[in-house]
Amino acid sequence: MIVTVDTTGVAAGDVVAVARHGARVALSDAAIEAMARSRAIVDRIEASGRPVYGVSTGFGALAGTPIATPRRAELQHALIRSHAAGVGAPMPPEVVRAMMLLRVRSLALGLSGVRPDLAQAMVALLNADVVPWVPEHGSLGASGDLAPLAHCALVLLGEGWVLGKDGSRVAAADALREAGLEPLRLAAKEGLALINGTDGMLGMLLLAIADAGHLLAMADVTAALAIEAMLGSERPFLPELHAIRPHPGQAVSAANIHRLLQNSAIMDSHRDDLAHAVQDAYSMRCAPQVAGAARDTLDFVTATAERELRSVVDNPVVLPDGRVESTGNFHGAPLGFAADFLAIAAAEVGAIAERRVDRLLDVTRSRQLPPFLSPDAGVNSGLMIAQYTAAGIVAENRRLAGPASVDSLPTSGMQEDHVSMGWAATRKLRTVLDNLTSLLAVELLSAVRGLQLRRPLTPSPAGRAAVIAVEEFAGQPGPDQFLAPIIDQARSVVAGRALRARIEEAVGALG
The missing domain is CATH 1.20.200.10 (Fumarase/aspartase (Central domain))
Structure with missing residues (x-):
């Protein structure tokens, strides 16, 4: 079975199929085009030099800190490393696979400003059955599942750990090499787009x-x-x-x-x-x-x-008209209540x-x-x-x-105060x-x-x-x-x- 992620997302049954039954994942042409259009807007914003949260500023309580152009890629990598701060036993593979598919779904909607390569890299992890080691503790459910998603994203960079078939902890670099996959370099906005959202709790x-x-x-x-x-x-x-x-x-x-x-x-x-x-x-x-x-x-x-x-x-979110607007849609209250x-x-x-x-x-x-x-x-x-x-x-x-x-x-110096x-x-x-x-x-x-x-x-x-x-x-x-x-x-x-x-x-x- 192949689950194709489109600009309309995926169905609940698709998530179960990928998480539990090893269904393969593909991106539709429309999703790839939507991500490319969204990325072009981010590239224009970055070239303009105007301050935009997540593109040219710090994060959370550091949102007012400007980041110079040469350091913006470094910012995205630093974000992933610092947010991969979970502790405890690893989450079951079905939960991690569900979370990864849902993150691909989120990117494929075309409002995150990322390159299609980013979503393709996560699809490649799913299809190779490379399961990141995601510790059970770390998420507060806002700004979404930051720490769990960061542990997933870190593997894309060739860092962190993955879950071995015997339950052991394996270096991500070794796992990528064995699967024939290359580590990814992030561009502006992409680190943030990998970790903001409700994908873990929704999965x-x-x-x-x-x-x-x-x-x-x-x-x-x-x-x-x-x-x-x-x-x-x-x-x-x-x-x-x-x-x-x-x-x-x-x-x-x-x-x-x-x-x-x-x-x-x-x-x-x-x-x-x-x-x-x-x-x-x-x-x-x-x-x-x-x-x-x-x-x-x-x-x-x-x-x-x-x-x-x-x-x-x-x-x-990167809107089609070129605006980049902050939202609170990552807040997990609807899912937590449910x-x-x-x-x-x-x-x-x-x-x-x-x-x-x-x-x-x-x-x-x-x-x-x-x-x-x-x-x-x-x-x-x-x-x-x-x-x-x-x-x-x-x-x-x-x-x-x-x-x-x-x-x-x-948390976050009272920026994330609920x-x-x-x-x-x-x-x-x-x-x-x-x-x-x-x-x-x-x-x-x-x-x-x-x-x-x-x-x-x-x-x-x-x-x-x-x-x-x-x-x-x-x-x-x-x-x-x-x-x-x-x-x-x-x-x-x-x-x-x-x-x-x-x-x-x-x-x-x-x-």
């Missing part, structure tokens, strides 16, 4: 959106399996009950759960028992209200990210899943299932400690759901979603154990598919096993697409 947000969409569908699956295993009622998920509270995500989630519970001998066994399940617990009955609200949150976040994909976030909002929603989807796990394991509330889902409880503890693990993760997600975007700290913390917001969102994967894995394992213990009654088609998938690595209920690798396998099932595909084959596509 992480787009990857998170892709993960969250799948996890919310799987949350409906694991909720339905748990409700079935606990002899819950399907009636709270009837469409007419959700039409009277018309939140779109809630309707989708309820329809998913209702469909997943059909054609089940387990559900048939108590459907006509008027004394049974007059009202299920909130964690069962209100599953669509929580997961549906998360779906609506995800829709808002997706719309925000799509707008950002169409945005020019450089500073200053990431914090989605982290809150995902944390609650995980929290309600843990409550269903606890109910499945509690002999006083699980409707005749054995204690902790062990057929020989006492000698065996069953899934008791798996619920402890889930509870600990829920507690961590509650801490991570605290918003990063309200925690501004002033920052977004969008990088921190999107980083912790990734952790929340990874934790949600673990919580749904524990619910999947617990629900399948419950369905197995309802035999000889047979579960729904979705339940049968889940039982088959889990039995491959967890076997039948019985003596205690080493649980950590089993939970890890369940995580892979939740994160993967195979079980969902088998379920959708049986019941139709999930919303």
Whole structure:
């Protein structure tokens, strides 16, 4: 697959394809022409001698310092070296690749005043799979992701580090030589154009959106399996009950759960028992209200990210009429708010899943299932400690759901006196979603154990598919096993697409 970067930018799916699946990148002729026109304006400004921020002045609090013409290229290189000041473990390759593609996208819009060679050099890094070593700490989300982007830009100069295939830190000069690439010399304005913008936080947000969409569908699956295993009622998920509270995500989630519970001998066994399940617990009955609200949150976040994909976030921008204007478009508030909002929603989807796990394991509330889902409880503890693990993760997600975007700290001699913390917001969102994967894995394992213990009654088609998938690595209920690798396998099932595909084959596509 080849992703072509045009003057209209790229799509969210393009970012995922390049970041995760190794898609190659190309620049359209129109993008190359737009960059060349923009560069010609910068060349004319530089020749005129008039002071313009980022071209003939210093940066940030040093914006009033004029830079002599012979030193302007030196200024751009010094900017990259000084701003590549991050610390900590390296960011995952998928995040760095997403960030690099989005920086190419920004340059290709033709308002940054850079030579096409600059964007071509970054495309060459992507296509050679040279991944800069970008430390996890350094960005405040304004003026964009300065430090992370500077670590990427430094590699273009043949300096800094790249991430080796074994996770080691490799000198950029050696990596470029091995890939057959030459270091780049920057011209006026180009260093600044490489580091101003929201590309890191937007890249992480787009990857998170892709993960969250799948996890919310799987949350409906694991909720339905748990409700079935606990002899819950399907009636709270009837469409007419959700039409009277018309939140779109809630309707989708309820329809998913209702469909997943059909054609089940387990559900048939108590459907006509008027004394049974007059009202299920909130964690069962209100599953669509929580997961549906998360779906609506995800829709808002997706719309925000799509707008950002169409945005020019450089500073200053070179307008077609020859003006060079300073902007605040690099400020990451829209993305920071969105990431914090989605982290809150995902944390609650995980929290309600843990409550269903606890109910499945509690002999006083699980409707005749054995204690902790062990057929020989006492000698065996069953899934008791798996619920402890889930509870600990829920507690961590509650801490991570605290918003990063309200925690501004002033920098650059009070020139940058309000920052977004969008990088921190999107980083912790990734952790929340990874934790949600673990919580749904524990619910999947617990629900399948419950369905197995309802035999000889047979579960729904979705339940049968889940039982088959889990039995491959967890076997039948019985003596205690080493649980950590089993939970890890369940995580892979939740994160993967195979079980969902088998379920959708049986019941139709999930919303």
